[in-house]
Structure formats: C-alpha cells, structure tokens
Amino acid sequence: xxxxxxxxxxxxxxxxxxxxxxxxxxxxxxxxxxxxxxxxxxxxxxxxxxxxxxxxxxxxxxxxxxxxxxxxxxxxxxxxxxxxxxxxxxxxxxxxxxxxxxxxxxxxxxxxxxxxxxxxxxxxxxxxxxxxxxxxxxxxxxxxxxxxxxxxxxxxxxxxxxxxxxxxxxxxxxxxxxxxxxxxxxxxxxxxxxxxxxxxxxxxxxxxxxxxxxxxxxxxxxxxxxxxxxxxxxxxxxxxxxxxxxxxxxxxxxxxxxxxxxxxxxxxxxxxxxxxxxxxxxxxxxxxxxxxxxxxxxxxxxxxxxxxxxxxxxxxxxxxxxxxxxxxxxxxxxxxxxxxxxxxxxxxxxxxxxxxxxxxxxxxxxxxxxxxxxxxxxxxxxxxxxxxxxxxxxxxxxxxxxxxxxxxxxxxxxxxxxxxxxxxxxxxxxxxxxxxxxxxxxxxxxxxxxxxxxxxxxxxxxxxxxxxxxxxxxxxxxxxxxxxxxxxxxxxxxxxxxxxxxxxxxxxxxxxxxxxxxxxxxxxxxxxxxxxxxxxxxxxxxxxxxxxxxxxxxxxxxxxxxxxxxxxxxxxxxxxxxxxxxxxxx
Amino acid sequence: xxxxxxxxxxxxxxxxxxxxxxxxxxxxxxxxxxxxxxxxxxxxxxxxxxxxxxxxxxxxxxxxxxxxxxxxxxxxxxxxxxxxxxxxxxxxxxxxxxxxxxxxxxxxxxxxxxxxxxxxxxxxxxxxxxxxxxxxxxxxxxxxxxxxxxxxxxxxxxxxxxxxxxxxxxxxxxxxxxxxxxxxxxxxxxxxxxxxxxxxxxxxxxxxxxxxxxxxxxxxxxxxxxxxxxxxxxxxxxxxxxxxxxxxxxxxxxxxxxxxxxxxxxxxxxxxxxxxxxxxxxxxxxxxxxxxxxxxxx
Numbered sequence: 111x112x113x114x115x116x117x118x119x120x121x122x123x124x125x126x127x128x129x130x131x132x133x134x135x136x137x138x139x140x141x142x143x144x145x146x147x148x149x150x151x152x153x154x155x156x157x158x159x160x161x162x163x164x165x166x167x168x169x170x171x172x173x174x175x176x177x178x179x180x181x182x183x184x185x186x187x188x189x190x191x192x193x194x195x196x197x198x199x200x201x202x203x204x205x206x207x208x209x210x211x212x213x214x215x216x217x218x219x220x221x222x223x224x225x226x227x228x229x230x231x232x233x234x235x236x237x238x239x240x241x242x243x244x245x246x247x248x249x250x251x252x253x254x255x256x257x258x259x260x261x262x263x264x265x266x267x268x269x270x271x272x273x274x275x276x277x278x279x280x281x282x283x284x285x286x287x288x289x290x291x292x293x294x295x296x297x298x299x300x301x302x303x304x305x306x307x308x309x310x311x312x313x314x315x316x317x318x319x320x321x322x323x324x325x326x327x328x329x330x331x332x333x334x335x336x337x338x339x340x341x342x343x344x345x346x347x348x349x350x351x352x353x354x355x356x357x358x359x360x361x362x363x364x365x366x367x368x369x370x371x372x373x374x375x376x377x378x379x380x381x382x383x384x385x386x387x388x389x390x391x392x393x394x395x396x397x398x399x400x401x402x403x404x405x406x407x408x409x410x411x412x413x414x415x416x417x418x419x420x421x422x423x424x425x426x427x428x429x430x431x432x433x434x435x436x437x438x439x440x441x442x443x444x445x446x447x448x449x450x451x452x453x454x455x456x457x458x459x460x461x462x463x464x465x466x467x468x469x470x471x472x473x474x475x476x477x478x479x480x481x482x483x484x485x486x487x488x489x490x491x492x493x494x495x496x497x498x499x500x501x502x503x504x505x506x507x508x509x510x511x512x513x514x515x516x517x518x519x520x521x522x523x524x525x526x527x528x529x530x531x532x533x534x535x536x537x538x539x540x541x542x543x544x545x546x547x548x549x550x551x552x553x554x555x556x557x558x559x560x561x562x563x564x565x566x567x568x569x570x571x572x573x574x575x576x577x578x579x580x581x582x583x584x585x586x587x588x589x590x591x592x593x594x595x596x597x598x599x600x601x602x603x604x605x606x607x608x609x610x611x612x613x614x615x616x617x618x619x620x621x622x623x624x625x626x627x628x629x630x631x632x633x634x635x636x637x638x639x640x641x642x643x644x645x646x647x648x649x650x651x652x653x654x655x656x657x658x659x660x661x662x663x664x665x666x667x668x669x670x671x672x673x674x675x676x677x678x679x680x681x682x683x684x685x686x687x688x689x690x691x692x693x694x695x696x
Numbered sequence: 697x698x699x700x701x702x703x704x705x706x707x708x709x710x711x712x713x714x715x716x717x718x719x720x721x722x723x724x725x726x727x728x729x730x731x732x733x734x735x736x737x738x739x740x741x742x743x744x745x746x747x748x749x750x751x752x753x754x755x756x757x758x759x760x761x762x763x764x765x766x767x768x769x770x771x772x773x774x775x776x777x778x779x780x781x782x783x784x785x786x787x788x789x790x791x792x793x794x795x796x797x798x799x800x801x802x803x804x805x806x807x808x809x810x811x812x813x814x815x816x817x818x819x820x821x822x823x824x825x826x827x828x829x830x831x832x833x834x835x836x837x838x839x840x841x842x843x844x845x846x847x848x849x850x851x852x853x854x855x856x857x858x859x860x861x862x863x864x865x866x867x868x869x870x871x872x873x874x875x876x877x878x879x880x881x882x883x884x885x886x887x888x889x890x891x892x893x894x895x896x897x898x899x900x901x902x903x904x905x906x907x908x909x910x911x912x913x914x915x916x917x918x919x920x921x922x923x924x925x926x927x928x929x930x931x932x933x934x935x936x937x938x939x940x941x942x943x944x945x946x947x948x949x950x951x952x953x954x955x956x957x958x959x960x961x962x963x964x965x966x967x968x969x970x971x972x973x974x975x976x977x978x979x980x981x982x983x984x985x986x987x988x989x990x991x992x993x994x
Binding site: 230231234235237238239240252253256257259260261262352361428429431432433434642643645646647650653654657658661663679 | 738848941
C-alpha cells in the first residue's frame, strides 16, 4: 500500500518536473526560432538545382584551393534544431561538404555553444584568453572592437579587395561606405561585417485588425487613438478576462532600442517614443551641432509620463518587465497591440495564427499628433566574422570565399537543413532588400512580371527568384488593386513560406509604401573609450529608472534626479568624447 | 610496530595525492590570473604584457554607488539564508524524529528532499508561476477581494522571496545531516531522562539539543565560508532591473561586468575583493566558533 503511495507521489513529482521543464524550455526554443528568422530571410527556400559552380571557378572570389585548407571555427548552434539528418554534424553536413568538394575548404569545428547568451559567454572567454579559432562570428561590435584592440585580428584590407566577390562588394557599396567603416578598426578592415535590411530597425505597430472590425473601430493613427483602441479591447474582453491592451517588453527585453542595440527590438515602445519625437538610447544632434543623449531629453520625459499613465490605467501589460516571455502572450492571442520590426508578425508570431486561424494581424506606423511618421534608423549590422591573426593567409582567403559562396548560393541551398548550419554564417543583404521584394512580389501577383525574369546569376537580391516562383501558391489576393492583404488571402499549408510572405507583404508594408517624415540616425553606434568602463553602470541606472517610472514605483520627478546622477557618474565625460568624435567627422 | 605505522601514513599520503594535484591544477594555478586585477588587461598582450595600473580598478569600484549596494544585498541575502537554512532544517529534523511510523517518516523525507535536485533554471520558472501576476498567490488574494500584486517586481520583498525559496528548495536536504546526528545520540540518555520524569519537550531541550550543538556550530561555520555567495543561479534566474536595488548580488554584478561588458580587469578586481572579504569573515567566524562553542576544525 505504502509502496503504491510512494509510486504515485513519485509519478506526480515527475509529472510536475516535466511540466516545469517543458514550460522552461519553451521560451528559449521559441526565441531561437525567432532569432534565426530575424536575421535570416531564407529559412524556407526550397531546394532547387544542386550547385551553381563551374561558371566562375576561375576567378579568385570562387577559386578552388589546390590543396585542402583547414579552417578552424567556433560555432553557435541551435539546441532545438532538428534538421540535420542522422549521421551529420556541425562539422560534416551538406554545407561543409559543399565547401570541401567545390573549394577544397575543410571546416573543422573547434567548439560549439548554444546560440544567445551561452555563445556570447564563450566568445567573451575566447577573447579574454586571446585564443580565437581561425574564424568566429560575434554578435556585438563591442566584441569585435575588443578583439581588434587587443591585436587578435587579421588585417584583411588587401585580401578583401582581391578575393571578395562582386556581389559582396555591391552589397557593401549599397551602404555608402557605412558597412566598411563598421568592419574596420583604425582604418584597417579587420572583419567581415554583417549587413542587414534597414527595415530590421523600423518599428511599427502590430494590431489585431479582426478585433478592430468586430468593434467597428478605425485603425488607430496617433497615440491617443491607440489609447482609446487598447481600452476598447480590454473593456470588450476581446480575449476574455485576461485581455492585454498593449504588450510590452519581458524581463529580457528593452523598453526601447539603443545605439548599441539599434535593431530588432521586439515588444519595445519605440513607436510611442518616436511619435513624441523622443529618441532615448540614441546620441542626437540637438540642431546646433551639440551632442545630447536622447534619454535625457524633455520629450523622453513626457513619453515616460504618458507610459506611466497608461500602465496605471491598465492599458499596458501589468506584468511588464517581469514576464518570462512576451511572445507567449502574443502567441496565445491575449494581446491586441504590440510594437516591433517587420518580421515580428509572420515570422515572430507564427503560433498565434496556428491558435487562431482568423488572427488578422496588421502593421501600421504610429503618427505624431501633427501627422508625422518619425523613425529611428539602425546601424548597418551588428554581427561580424572575425579572422584570427594567427590564421594563415590561405585560411583568411578561405573565410572570405566562404562568405562569397554564402551570398551567391544561399538561395539555392537545400534549406530543409537549417541554413544556420552553414559555417561562419553572417548575413549580407542589400539594405533595401525587403522593400525591393515587396515591390517585385506585387508585380508578380498582378501578373506584370514573370518569375523567370528574376533568374539573374549574381543578383544581390539573392532570394527573389525562389520567392517569385513560390508566391502565387501562397498568396491569393481577393482584390489586386488593394495592396492591403488579410490573413484570408494566405494559404498556410507551406507554413515557412506563409510566414515569410506575411512578414514581407504585411509587416514590411508600412516602410515599403510610406516615406517617413523624419529619419533619425544616432551620432554614433559605437562605444568610446570611457564607455567601455562606465557604460554598464550608466545603462543599469537607466534601465532601472525607466522601468520604475513606467511601473509607477517612482514618481516622474525622479527623472530629473536620474539625469543629474547620469551626468555625474561619467555621462558628462562620455558626452564630451562623443562630441569630439562627432566634430572630427564633420 | 613502528614500521607498520609508517606504512599506514604513506598510504594516507598516497590517497591524498590526487586531491592535491587537482587542487594545484584547478585552484592554485588559476590564482595567477589575479594579477589581472592590477592591470589594464589586454588579451592580445596577455598577463605578462598588459599595462600595470596598480589599485586603479579598486578605486573605481569603490567609487561606484553600486558596489556598496551590492555588498549590502549580498550580506543580507546570504546571512538570511545561513540562519534560516540552519533553523528550519533543525526544527524539521526534530519534528520528523518524533514520528514513530517509519514508512511515513521516510515518505515525508523523500518528498521534501526532492526539490534539491531540480536546478534553479527550472525552479525559477516554478517560482515565477507561483508569484506571478496571475499566479497561485494572486489567485488566492483574489478570493479575498485583494488586488493582484507584482511580487517579482517589488524590491521590498525580493530578498525575502530569494531567501524563502532557497530554504524551501534545500531544507529537506539540509535536514539529512541533522537526522543522521540524531540517530547517533545514545538512547541511554533518553532512557535516563525518562526515568527522571522528563516530558518530550524537556528531553529535546536537555538531551537532543546539547548533543546536536557541535553539528549546528559546524554547519554554521561552514555556512559563513559562503557568506558572500548568495547564490548566483537563483538570483540570476529570478531578478530583473526592477529589483536590482535589493536583489543584485556580488556574483550577478561581477558576471555582468566581466562577461557581458568585457571588463575583465574590473570583474577580476571585484572577484578578488570578494575573496578577501570572505577570507576575513571566515577567519573571524572560526575564532568565534572556537570561543563560544569550543569548536575547532584544525
């Protein structure tokens, strides 16, 4: 009897544990999916013809080494990815075999780490110990600068000139030199930059259009419209008692993007700040050539007052800043509004459509009271391929070639094996790729263009051909003259394609069709000398104060105290440094 | 006789050898890295090439408001844990010891013992589910017409939460030592006490507790050695910027300094500072333990 009882108790315990495990692991896995989709628009490209070598194997950009070259790399892997066929590994899969057979490049994986925090830690330790593998992708400019400063990086200025493909150089050029500047240290090119689409940093409002229709409400345009709409969602219990008007950042999120993390900030309040003409976290020119830190401005303070009131009135998620995952709330269809970049509907909330096939998420800009759309612009890209100083010249060449191959062939790989397994994968996309795709895909939908028109070898818009061939199977607009698509216009049977086209044609619609009235760049996207030492402290002070004000734990008057403290604890010193750099550039 | 004894000792030394090698490789050798605290460490130049800056890192640490706050938080959280992790398991062990039904006793012991094996990553999500806005506690508060509270974002209760959940997780495991000590008490003492006409309370007070004294002091002293380790895993998984003011501890702070901000020298300095303070505290507690409980390890 007792034994039975123990057994029952144990089973219960185990059940509890496994439930806890699964809920615990849900977050990283969903995040992982979203991360990959955020900087990768080719997840679901179907397999086409096997390879496209041959035509260019003579030129240096795609040359085959006479003898095998060993390239040692460190790699971030997704712990939830199950696309590698049995027997394959990080070191031996279709991508590495492709490199070995066509270019005699032999990839050797020295170590792997789970993507995200884990990987960053490993990179940080590798830099601290001065022991970099031949090639390594880092996710933050700080790492690149740190490694360059420590003299750990290969100067690839001349090699890049000689071995980079035309396609890569074209994409680099599309940024007007910003990518090259980004990848350089002291005027020498020390890394291969990542170049992402501009719209990764354009934040828009995502809203449940079907809820609006049910309540007979117009699409909100200004902040006061949004306020009323969110209230209406809550009062009418659109998702039951627990309806959340606006979902905000979770405990790992940020209330707004900053000059260091300028893109892909999902669930932040960026559009709210922008509509108030406030740009916290950015270094701004105040109009007279003087640099100010955007968080300290009067407009930021006013926006915080507004957000604090919204929070108090229950319009914003009451669990703001403490939730494990805001994405879960969106996917459970409990929230009516959130803010984010183009991919955050489609790629970002796939489960939401699975849970409610009628969830008609739409993306719109948020306008200021006088009808202006202000946007903050991101930096070129945030990750970098580092090449160790200890690498031989052949290895450095091989890494540049690997990058050329990725850019040329990304669209034709069989991506049923996640493209994340491509060694040293660092995305390079023309800054306007999403807008280009938007325009061209509409041409195809309207029958003004033919998919075969896009079969252009060496096209920097590398994914368009595959997309062009697939779009008619996925999107069937009811009205070709109206560019506003609804969820009913999509066929979800190829879910990967559905997510891609939903993101492109709906999430990216605001930026592709409306010209912003004001584009705000940060004066710098990099750290200065003093920042390296003092920024952590200031950032902590800022995070703490901002969240406390929004949550009403501190009155808005504490903002002024924060400004004083911020200046005294090194802020003034840093501002002077940013000013000096800014003056030099002018 | 003499020779035999010599052999036995050699034996012992041989047994200690692997431990010593391990200690040397993994604890003594890495101590060289401490010099980073006095340098402007540059990974490219390494420990031998980096520039010496003396006590600059320590001076900067002391200037930061954070460092004081973080030290205070650490001390409060870990002393709370040390005291309660002694008291609660002790009381639990004493109560359980009074249970005569052996199988029931084992069952209870097993159940309270289990959470010890669940990592803080998982435990934290359970805790967040319980204390969250729509969690168990707020649901119960709702039955009494109370407004839900955001416990996880409330700096005034974060420390209590950290200490409480830690005790919850580990009291079953900590009680094992007390239970073991209880079984080693000579039953004759109880028999004699019973004949003297004592009741259960008196027997606990006059026999059990004095017999347990040395175990309690030992665990207390061992706990003091960890006084600046307030539990990285736990705090890291539970905290957020809203509770930095009461929840940020030395370990999480050093982690953010060193690994997320790449300030290797500063983080090493903070780590070294922590070790020095720990060392002083251990020494003091050791002296105190000898003075008040006549207990010595060495």
